[in-house]
Amino acid sequence: MSAESKNLLSLQRNFMSAIREPVFGDSRELTALPPRDGEVTAGFCALAENEIVSTPNLEARERLELYHRQYWFRLLDSIDEDFPALKRLLGKENFWRLIEAYLELVPSRSFTLRHLGSGLADFLRVNPGLAGGYPVHAAELARLEYALCETFEQPKRPAIAPEKIAETRLALQPHLRLFAFHTPVDEIWRLDDEVAIPVELLAPPAGEAKFHVAIFRHAARQIIRRIEAKEFSLLQAIAATGSLAAAFDASDATPEEVSAWFQSWTGFGWLCERERSGKIEIIESASNQKLVNIPLHHNS
């Protein structure tokens, strides 16, 4: 890399550091520039004063602050669209505190904003103090809402005709996500914005995961559907073995149950031919996460 490119790289690194500095909560309502004392670092001010031109209408620090706010508002608005139920659960103040802390530690590593929330559920598991008193609900709701984002852009393969299922190595549709939740987050997600979340839905989770949920795309819509525990296990087994017969042999479901489930699976086109392994994601335990806990940042 030439000296000139190094200079350009150094400028770009400094600029990125400046716009990624924490945003102050009330700046969402502020139109006044420049940033107030103490809101930005000395590095931010030095970058502005050393590198950016001031004009009579805008000082250098104000110009950099425009980029700083645009960076944050774009990301915050995007997450806001993707996690409406999580926001309802936590309340606005807790939600924005969570999201700002998340984005400070987990910046976007993807070309698309659609992937911005990919680490939010894991972040919540290792930072339960940011979950507004509902750590398991919040992490599971974040997982559910991000699954809706994933389902939106995952491929749909040709569904297997029922008569060919016995002779085909099976997989589940790439757009199908299966979850075993400890909390009824699918019910919370379905509530209207104006409706307070009933206390029984917010009861602390106990024991094993007992709310089994399928999230998928069908007829241009994304669907969240509660399924039975045995149905969940059978689908897991199909994903693992590629064979309906083998999965059935290992299941304690009755033929009548399997027949009813099978009808809905074929109706939704959940079974396809295995090319690569069908993706299946299960939340069973939050104990094996490797993210590092972080101190809380209070910017609001």
Add this chain to the structure above:
Amino acid sequence: MNASRFTNFQSLGIGIGLRVPHYDHILSERPTVDWFEIISENYLVDGGRPLEVLEQIMAQYQVVQHGVGLYPGSAQGLNWDHLRKLKALVRRTKTPWISDHLCWGSVDGTFSHDLLPLPYTREAAAKCAENLRIAQDFLEVPFAVENVSSYAEFKDSTMTEWEFLTEVVELADCGILLDVNNIYVSSVNHGFDPLDYVNHVPHERVAQMHIAGHSRYERFIIDTHDHPVIDPVWKLYARAIELCGPTATLLEWDDKIPPFAEVHGEALKAKRYWKHAVAHHQTEVAHVG
């Protein structure tokens, strides 16, 4: 309408940006539209609803790819994974040309999702041109680079923005997507005459134009794409069309998006300037000849 090597020798008229709130209307009503511009990054996926809709749109309409994530101004060079995805989409859409912005936006793998400004220096121009040449060669379609709205200029700059744009496209031998709204926004934010910009870019390289609305504050303008086009921008567009000849033109409306008919109606106002421009441009060409 201009057809040149920068448009893959294709002539397109007035288009609008393909946006989610209009999907149902377009697919059910099949309105007459010259072409749609798609944001490439919205379709760099393995499948799903985005590609399902795109396939249906492509069955009836010409689409042109416009990107927001290549970042040819990146000091660290281009992201090859991104380029490979873009190329797969180019093959799928058969876009006559492809465009993206003259900016940077990511460093060390962290993305800003913004179109960040560059210093207008020879060194930055050379880096941008190097990246654009790589992109154009790899993608195997003409590349048009778009001027961005900006809110900051760097003390290191040694030339004007239009001189920088000219240097980049001539070094890269690529086309220009001339965004006249962005010129207007930057002219207010930095205090230059937008006509100087329009008058001095290499007109023969302009493959496409953008028009849009913006938000005006007391001391600056933000490029929000959430309003109709204002008269000063239309006047600038008229001058650009005079100089470049009728050019594929696209209305951007990305926020507070009104019904399809309103967006399309706003875009079609561009046609008012074409008739005069054809006569003017032919006269100019005759003089040159």
